[in-house]
Amino acid sequence: MPELSVVVITAHEDQKALLQVQVDRTAIARMTHATSYPQTNGDPIARRIQELKAEVILVDLAPGETAAALDAIALLRATCPESAIVAMGEMTQPQLIVDAMRAGAQDFLSRVTSTDQLLDAFNRSMSSQRKVHSSGKRGRVFVFLNAKGGNGATTVAVNTAISIAGSQGSTALLDMAPLGNAALHLNLKPGFTTMDALSNLHRLDASLLDGFMARHESGLHLLAGHPGVNTMEAGPSDFARLFDLMVNQYRHLVVDVSTRLDAITHVLCELSDMVLLVANPDLSSLWSAARVREFFSASPAEQKLRIVLNRHHKGAGFDDSDVEKATRAKILSKIPDHPAAISAAVERGVPVACQNNSDIARSFANFGNVLISGAQPPGGKRWFFGSSDRLTLRTHP
Numbered sequence: 001m002p003e004l005s006v007v008v009i010t011a012h013e014d015q016k017a018l019l020q021v022q023v024d025r026t027a028i029a030r031m032t033h034a035t036s037y038p039q040t041n042g043d044p045i046a047r048r049i050q051e052l053k054a055e056v057i058l059v060d061l062a063p064g065e066t067a068a069a070l071d072a073i074a075l076l077r078a079t080c081p082e083s084a085i086v087a088m089g090e091m092t093q094p095q096l097i098v099d100a101m102r103a104g105a106q107d108f109l110s111r112v113t114s115t116d117q118l119l120d121a122f123n124r125s126m127s128s129q130r131k132v133h134s135s136g137k138r139g140r141v142f143v144f145l146n147a148k149g150g151n152g153a154t155t156v157a158v159n160t161a162i163s164i165a166g167s168q169g170s171t172a173l174l175d176m177a178p179l180g181n182a183a184l185h186l187n188l189k190p191g192f193t194t195m196d197a198l199s200n201l202h203r204l205d206a207s208l209l210d211g212f213m214a215r216h217e218s219g220l221h222l223l224a225g226h227p228g229v230n231t232m233e234a235g236p237s238d239f240a241r242l243f244d245l246m247v248n249q250y251r252h253l254v255v256d257v258s259t260r261l262d263a264i265t266h267v268l269c270e271l272s273d274m275v276l277l278v279a280n281p282d283l284s285s286l287w288s289a290a291r292v293r294e295f296f297s298a299s300p301a302e303q304k305l306r307i308v309l310n311r312h313h314k315g316a317g318f319d320d321s322d323v324e325k326a327t328r329a330k331i332l333s334k335i336p337d338h339p340a341a342i343s344a345a346v347e348r349g350v351p352v353a354c355q356n357n358s359d360i361a362r363s364f365a366n367f368g369n370v371l372i373s374g375a376q377p378p379g380g381k382r383w384f385f386g387s388s389d390r391l392t393l394r395t396h397p
Helices: 011-025 042-051 067-081 092-103 113-137 155-166 182-186 193-201 206-212 235-251 262-272 283-295 302-304 320-327 338-350 359-373
Strands: 005-011 030-033 056-060 084-089 106-111 139-144 171-174 220-222 254-260 274-279 303-310 332-337
Touching: 005 011, 005 042, 005 067, 011 030, 011 056, 011 113, 030 042, 030 274, 042 067, 056 067, 056 332, 067 084, 067 092, 084 092, 092 235, 092 262, 092 283, 106 113, 106 193, 106 235, 139 155, 139 235, 139 262, 139 320, 139 359, 155 171, 155 182, 155 254, 155 274, 155 303, 171 235, 182 220, 182 338, 193 235, 206 235, 235 254, 254 262, 262 302, 274 283, 274 302, 274 320, 274 359, 283 320, 303 320, 320 332
Parallel strands: 005 030, 005 056, 056 084, 084 106, 139 254, 139 274, 171 220, 171 254, 274 303, 303 332
Antiparallel strands: none
């Protein structure tokens, strides 16, 4: 007797017939029902799906039907929390993948799929769903990126992750930098990297993911970045699947993308709870921060973007209003300038957050507390200025 019951949501008879055959061929699942998109919680279609209590719901994001399909995913996520929802759409549309996963889908497959791919998706979805049931909710995600190279996003991400792990436990650091070196900061020699996870995505579950993680003595888990030039072809949908599994595995996920600005970063930032743009208090960095912010213009990630002012010192030529005017984003935190301590920490592989008696360690601890508490910057005037605006250097007494 097949293990999984599957409901198919589609408005197309040919897709329904194809999925009927493919689901049956997996030998672990059977299609118990197929129907069109439910529209409201109380309509007969939605009630029937709830009554079936299917382990997996396949939702077809057919061209011309994507709005109805996304609404259906959101409705089913709320009304069928025990079911794993798998969206099926065009893999060449990163925004559609993001929208589906934000609506509540656990996985995303091509509409033109194979039995093997469907079987892999069933295994991934059920593993992920079991983790959701045991933990009760998905983890919170914080993405760190540089305004420009050398601004310290990796340093801030590593030390913030350690601070959160120390106070909250169940924290992972995902190194997505172009040349990942978070392991160097932690003095770790990982046996596996993100490339190993992505290469095994077809069979990746919570147990295999755990085997890919490197452990730091602070309790932080690290999925290390690729240390060299990445020759593997992996698209936004692949990273979104890896990302989804990790947020079901950990209560807090810190992601370091460093200077990476591409479709993958866009997807990860849109799936995150907060985007932390690390900038220094100098003209070049703040100008770059404004350009990075434009990269997220008119997307959901733009509303989540906050400034972390790294290497801050009292003699800086710009005050808070200058920074917020230039970047058109609120400052969430300021990390004090301790170049000697940071440099020594990286060289020794002992992050400053592990040095509990230091001022900068306390600064990272406070910042970690701000993130997990969900605090926002103080209210007040929001700055909306054109990209040609320049900062005025202020002289402080």
